[in-house]
Amino acid sequence: MEHLLPAAPWLMAAAATVSAVACLAAWRAVPWQGRQSALVMAAAMLILAATDGEPLIGLVLGVVLLLSAMLGTMGVRGTAAAATCCHRAVVSLVMAICAFQGASVAVAVSPATGSVAAGHGGHGMSGALSVLVLVGVVGVVLWTVVGERVVAPVHRGRTARLLTTESWAMAAGVAVMCLGF
Numbered sequence: 161m162e163h164l165l166p167a168a169p170w171l172m173a174a175a176a177t178v179s180a181v182a183c184l185a186a187w188r189a190v191p192w193q194g195r196q197s198a199l200v201m202a203a204a205m206l207i208l209a210a211t212d213g214e215p216l217i218g219l220v221l222g223v224v225l226l227l228s229a230m231l232g233t234m235g236v237r238g239t240a241a242a243a244t245c246c247h248r249a250v251v252s253l254v255m256a257i258c259a260f261q262g263a264s265v266a267v268a269v270s271p272a273t274g275s276v277a278a279g280h281g282g283h284g285m286s287g288a289l290s291v292l293v294l295v296g297v298v299g300v301v302l303w304t305v306v307g308e309r310v311v312a313p314v315h316r317g318r319t320a321r322l323l324t325t326e327s328w329a330m331a332a333g334v335a336v337m338c339l340g341f
Contacts, residue, residue, distance in 0.1 A: 169209035175333025197232035218263035225256035254296035
């Protein structure tokens with residue numbers, strides 16, 4: 161699969177892994193819903209990068225990410241972790257949409273060159289799913305900025321630094337993913 165930024169899938173996988181490690185390191189501050197979401201995102205992005213965006217794998221990973229996003233917010237309403245769990249869920253949804261978009265494009269062979277193009281690289285950022293990805297990325301980045309600057313932090317010290325690292329790694333990862341495809 162051709163990418164605008166060839167290393168994008170691996171950069172996204174690295175960012176998701178950093179995010180998951182930070183989430184696990186903040187263990188008690190993150191409910192199990194958030195930890196599973198972070199781990200599923202990291203695993204999905206590593207698999208997506210390793211398989212070079214195979215359409216069937218993208219479809220399966222999109223479903224897994226969608227289910228993880230829904231599970232990631234189950235039972236957290238009204239808790240101190242609700243905002244961060246919802247943030248993780250939105251990131252997971254953006255990743256799922258991107259995986260669905262990559263899976264939705266059939267492999268096309270150019271008659272003039274005989275080259276094969278598939279996924280985002282084969283058609284560029286166009287269509288309804290691309291708009292959702294762009295809106296999602298902008299939303300995640302804005303949420304990260306506002307969450308850090310405007311909303312009073314719930315945690316202090318090491319935990320606050322770990323959760324900030326997690327949040328920025330997720331935002332950076334989806335931005336790279338969006339730019340790379």
